[in-house]
Amino acid sequence: MKWMQSVYTFGACRYHSGMDTSATSFIVDSLTRAIVEHRLQPGAKLVEQKLADQFGVSRTLVRQALYRLSQNRLIKIEPARGAFVASPTADEARQVFEVRRMLEAGMVRSFVQHAKASDIKTLQTHMAQEKLAVQEGDVPGRTELLGDFHVCMAQLMHNDVLAQLLSDLISRSALITLMYQSSTAAAHSHEEHEAIVRAIKARDANAAAVLLDAHLCHVEDALNLSQYHSVTP
Numbered sequence: 001m002k003w004m005q006s007v008y009t010f011g012a013c014r015y016h017s018g019m020d021t022s023a024t025s026f027i028v029d030s031l032t033r034a035i036v037e038h039r040l041q042p043g044a045k046l047v048e049q050k051l052a053d054q055f056g057v058s059r060t061l062v063r064q065a066l067y068r069l070s071q072n073r074l075i076k077i078e079p080a081r082g083a084f085v086a087s088p089t090a091d092e093a094r095q096v097f098e099v100r101r102m103l104e105a106g107m108v109r110s111f112v113q114h115a116k117a118s119d120i121k122t123l124q125t126h127m128a129q130e131k132l133a134v135q136e137g138d139v140p141g142r143t144e145l146l147g148d149f150h151v152c153m154a155q156l157m158h159n160d161v162l163a164q165l166l167s168d169l170i171s172r173s174a175l176i177t178l179m180y181q182s183s184t185a186a187a188h189s190h191e192e193h194e195a196i197v198r199a200i201k202a203r204d205a206n207a208a209a210v211l212l213d214a215h216l217c218h219v220e221d222a223l224n225l226s227q228y229h230s231v232t233p
């Protein structure tokens with residue numbers, strides 16, 4: 001399998017090193033961390049010239065970084081107004097999880113039927129990376145890897161439409177997950193992924209579907225969306 005492309009931009013160094021200059025990746029990573037750590041609030045305006053001065057780079061590089069962040073919805077670029085940190089609503093996040101539950105229950109059933117032993121190995125390798133990121137408290141890294149687990153399954157089914165749909169859905173709620181998923185919830189997610197893969201390995205489609213559905217409910221509940229107030233720019 002060709003190395004999967006992450007659904008998030010903030011793993012820039014890990015996944016996109018061949019495609020981008022390291023300066024762009026550095027800006028993408030720094031801005032992502034600033035958003036995760038609440039130093040940049042949802043709705044905050046990002047001024048190109050100011051960022052160029054702060055990072056000591058050209059505006060072109062800043063623009064590239066902002067564009068990359070906008071592709072994954074962490075940042076919204078508005079014509080004639082500029083770039084803003086995205087402010088996804090709790091409703092949007094709930095809708096995303098509802099569609100994911102519909103989509104992924106069918107996906108995991110089909111995966112159980114068609115997965116080769118090597119596919120299951122690939123998922124296990126991915127989980128080893130997840131475990132490391134969770135243990136190290138690497139918030140952007142773990143959010144990315146936990147999301148990628150789901151996309152990884154879609155890619156192993158060689159269904160590009162499914163993989164793209166899922167990437168898009170996951171990145172829609174990426175900002176909320178990044179900002180509101182606790183370390184405990186992340187560790188719990190990882191354990192649930194392990195249980196799902198055990199059911200897949202045992203070729204138990206029903207168990208895998210039930211576990212996946214419960215997992216998505218847990219992730220959504222743990223984000224505590226009722227407490228989430230979006231800020232409009």
Ligand SMILES: [Zn+2]
Nearest residue numbers: 146149189215
């Ligand atoms: Zn998950």
